[in-house]
Amino acid sequence: MALYREGHIAPIDDDGPVALPLAEWLQAPTQAVALANTDQFNALRTHLGRLKLIALNFPKYTDGRAYSQARLLRGRLGYRGELRATGQVLLDQLPFMLRCGFDSFESEQAGFGAALARARTLFSVVYQGAEDDRLPASLLRLKRRNASEKLAAE
């Protein structure tokens, strides 16, 4: 399986720690864990600072549970290590995955690296906040209006 990361069109070498399934990992916690999309991950809470890699799985690309897992790991638990999408990962999911906080991807699809390079700029406007620090249109409108009111006041 080829591994991709932003900034690289070609697949990169996977030289990091091997992600263990949660049950196995709980026996002997390492720096990398692989979660099923039904796993509860509160047990990870105390280890988050030491984890370097969490792999989330898409058993089918239409199964979207890992998007919620990703957002909770990033937004709720504050995980800052690598968040990898595994399983059926297709390039048309990339804009969504990037916004949910994924930053590495396993995929066999042709053209995946090139699509990754474009995925963040495919949409220059977003309507909702997520894990990528982009401001939704509603907030940008507000800022613009306040700025123009300020200008008018001056």
Place this chain on the structure above:
Amino acid sequence: MPDTYFYRYDDFDRTLLSERVDQFRDQVRRRLSGELTEEQFKPLRLTNGLYLQLHAYMLRIAIPYGTLSTKQLRKLAEIARKYDRGYGHFTTRQNLQLNWIKLEDAPDAVAALAEVDMHAIQTSGNVIRNTTADHFAGAAADEIEDPRIWCEMIRQWSTLHPEFSFLPRKFKIAITGSPNDRAAVRVHDVGLRLWRNPEGQVGFEVIVGGGLGRTPIIGKTLREFLPKEDLLAYLEAVLRVYNRYGRRDNIYKARIKILVHELGVDKMREEVEAEFASTRDSALKLDPQTIEAITSQFAPPPLPHRPAMVGAVEALKIEDRDFALWLKSNTAPHRMAGYRIVTASLKPAGAPPGDASAAQMDGVADIADAYSWGEVRVSHEQNLVLPHVAIEDLPAVYAVLSKLGFAEANVGKITDIIACPGLDYCALANARSIPVAQSLSNHFSNLARQHDIGDLKVKISGCINACGHHHVGHIGILGVDKNGVELYQISLGGDVDFGKTSLGEIIGPAVGADEIVEAVDALVATYLERRREGERFVETYRRIGAEPFKERVYGAV
């Protein structure tokens, strides 16, 4: 003066739409070149409103909260002419379907939509769909607040939501701002009812897990009162719980209603509230300026004072019986004296319910420009609505609607039938719906008789997916297939009006296509004999039960 009295796109909205068109064009190109398999392409085309039907692709165009400018309606007519066979079909979810689209034309069709700030985004697929609203919003005399303001907030929040684009199943939201629910909020995945609490604040009752389809369930109240500024934070919590825990092992058990049913509403509430505790004070909380900015765009048109009593209208009522009937059934009270809300019936005798030709769409646009502030609504009952018509103008509006064939005085009557496309178009259907609707519509075409029968909702679905909402028809008709023969099951007592949501009950064995008119005739005859003064069909049914109706039908068939 603004050119519309509802949400106006700005550069942010237009940029997103145009980037979406580019993305879709690229996806179609990759499908046509074979780069994408049909399996890979399917969810992508579905979230752009493109279905594969029996004969061709169908494009389902979103009409957010059922509100259209005349410019948009004319563009829909143009697209129907250019990319389809010159007509379209308005649906029970306030969308428009074009049934004969070619895949290679689809990107151009959505690009044409974008020219008038319209799209087909998330009109199908396992995503948050177009949010529907009361078709009388902003005009109804009984309204507390315009629900479209909140539909628009949901439109923006839900569009290309990165977390909720691969849900277990589709997700439909409806909002009503009136005590008389015209949006069927109890049969949606989430229904929102605006109401004023005893402290005088307006907020939402949140109803969850309603739906029709093969497992009809009436939604349950998840929260009695949700402050308005928490709407998106709360919805995000509901959707997150659903995305994580909704069933994905069986497509027929994947809607949120099954999750609510299996967890129980109390456990569901607990899960949602726990999630909401984390989302409520996030950036999802709506700030007053954002609410105000969107609210101001829905400011009603500055309707001038017009007389409430008009001699010419009174005279015509006496002179022309059909006009008098039309006034009664096809116009509704407006919040301003001197005005009425006019419903253009897309159910003339013998026609497929909800269809409009391009010429008819243009015609309605002309009428709306002349008499209704350039605004048209689509109702979930598959009719078009002119929201702000002066009483003085009613004779003129009646005359032009008559020319278009849209002035049948049958709104809410037995021939105002809701029907799904059925086996004539749909790959899922077991039986035809449209021909059944047409034969009933022909049989009961006499207007005086229809008005004597009174309010009676007939709803027809061609399969158990229930797109024709047969479960909530006073008379529900469901097409089934038995060894290759199309048969129709009849149910009685369904209702979604006036907050009295109930599901119909099947009265007995299915009848043949050639027996259905006779069966409905028998139901009507039973009602006419047994009704009490002022009692509607469904009320008589509730009082006397199914037995007398059954006897008459199965004696007759």
